[in-house]
Amino acid sequence: MLNRYFLLSDRKTSVRVECVAGLTTFLTMAYIIFVNPSILADNTGMDKDGVIAATCVVSALATILVGLFANAPMAMAPGMGLNAFFAYSLVLGDGVAWQTALGVVFLSGMFFLILTALGLRRRLVEAIPDSLISAISVGIGLFITFIGLRNLGVIVQGTPATLVQAGPLTATVGIGLVGLLVMVFLEAKKVTGALLIGIVVSTGLALVSGKVDMPEAWWSLNLKIQTVAFKLDILGALKWSLFGSIFSLMFMDMFDSVGTLVACCHQADLVDKDKRIKGLDRLLGIDAVATMIGAVLGTSTTTSYIESAAGIEQGGRTGLTSVVTGFAFLLALLFIPIIGIVPAYATAPALIMVGLFMMKEVKRINFTDMADAFPAFIIVVMIALSYSISTGLAFGFVSFVIIKTVLGRAAQVKPAMWVIAALCLIFLLLDKLMPWIAEWTAQTPAP
Numbered sequence: 001m002l003n004r005y006f007l008l009s010d011r012k013t014s015v016r017v018e019c020v021a022g023l024t025t026f027l028t029m030a031y032i033i034f035v036n037p038s039i040l041a042d043n044t045g046m047d048k049d050g051v052i053a054a055t056c057v058v059s060a061l062a063t064i065l066v067g068l069f070a071n072a073p074m075a076m077a078p079g080m081g082l083n084a085f086f087a088y089s090l091v092l093g094d095g096v097a098w099q100t101a102l103g104v105v106f107l108s109g110m111f112f113l114i115l116t117a118l119g120l121r122r123r124l125v126e127a128i129p130d131s132l133i134s135a136i137s138v139g140i141g142l143f144i145t146f147i148g149l150r151n152l153g154v155i156v157q158g159t160p161a162t163l164v165q166a167g168p169l170t171a172t173v174g175i176g177l178v179g180l181l182v183m184v185f186l187e188a189k190k191v192t193g194a195l196l197i198g199i200v201v202s203t204g205l206a207l208v209s210g211k212v213d214m215p216e217a218w219w220s221l222n223l224k225i226q227t228v229a230f231k232l233d234i235l236g237a238l239k240w241s242l243f244g245s246i247f248s249l250m251f252m253d254m255f256d257s258v259g260t261l262v263a264c265c266h267q268a269d270l271v272d273k274d275k276r277i278k279g280l281d282r283l284l285g286i287d288a289v290a291t292m293i294g295a296v297l298g299t300s301t302t303t304s305y306i307e308s309a310a311g312i313e314q315g316g317r318t319g320l321t322s323v324v325t326g327f328a329f330l331l332a333l334l335f336i337p338i339i340g341i342v343p344a345y346a347t348a349p350a351l352i353m354v355g356l357f358m359m360k361e362v363k364r365i366n367f368t369d370m371a372d373a374f375p376a377f378i379i380v381v382m383i384a385l386s387y388s389i390s391t392g393l394a395f396g397f398v399s400f401v402i403i404k405t406v407l408g409r410a411a412q413v414k415p416a417m418w419v420i421a422a423l424c425l426i427f428l429l430l431d432k433l434m435p436w437i438a439e440w441t442a443q444t445p446a447p
Helices: 002-006 015-029 032-044 048-069 082-093 098-118 121-127 130-152 171-188 194-208 240-267 280-297 308-313 319-340 344-364 370-385 389-406 415-443
Strands: 076-078 155-157 164-166 302-304
Touching (some): 002 015, 002 319, 015 194, 015 319, 032 048, 032 319, 048 076, 048 280, 048 302, 048 319, 076 280, 082 098, 082 130, 082 240, 098 240, 098 280, 121 415, 130 240, 130 344, 130 370, 171 194, 171 344, 240 280, 240 302, 240 308, 240 389, 280 302
């Protein structure tokens, strides 16, 4: 039955190989069970146990859907960078309630699904130069690295003159650095699950040193997903001031998914004779639906994971790999009490490592052409220094169109890119002018 449904023989694989591949994928991305709740709960006021449950359930459902309906060895879970946007840009930066932020996530997934169904997704993606797409990854990587260093305590708030500075070498910083060293060593040795092992080592050291308490139970069936599930506020997200955030999330998810799917599907030989991915629109449709389901259940944007490549390297070629990975996430639900004790300084090294992985895209930026190099540079710098992914994207896209026009190369800007730049300009005007207008209105005496 499995052979007929998943076409195991046609793709020259077996049940055993697919199971090993599925478990390999799970081990390489299981860190998200620790890191995603740490980012969301510690910065938004969401219940941590609820976010842990939501992370496991959404990752399981999305990945199993990919396996059953797309027959591809791809795993999905709440995305790194996307969860940072949710916590640091929307909630902390813009002061949006986490319930409303979930509404923003839902709407971004809905618009992504509509674009995919109408066939507009490819046009929008192809309109943005490769250098800018790579710059988005680099900028988010730098942003996540900074957040990881701050959570670890290596970087702390400085004086008004320095803004930030190196922090003191405390016991918790030392524990986190040991975990980071373990991750670097294991990644260098190509050990599967390096990030997860590093988190476990740091947490173990924290337990031994008395920095965290032992869990009251090692496993539990008492899931607390109801504390975050079905709490989204869609109507609250339907505001002009949040349109730019919806737009940014949609495109970030789109770029992330397309890049991951292209890389992994080529690796798994799931392409036709013209090198086009088989069932790409179906995969992107599942991605969008998973994002909407995730928002309903209480977590940030769900996307395809590049860690799927680890399972593909182990021989995974069909959706059975994804089904095995999905059930492994469901099994993790039993161990929420253990996951809940993991401190932020134990997951911070994983953020730093993910930032390193995302920074690799810098080699794809075309620094020989100033019309590409400057907008890419602006995206990277503004994402990190403005502490806002959407602001960084907006500045980069608008500057790209302006520079091309000034240089007399406006014809090189695709029509869809003009639309994107116009929307970004509207977002910047609303984001920067609205607070000033509100302040001016409040100071103006009534007639």
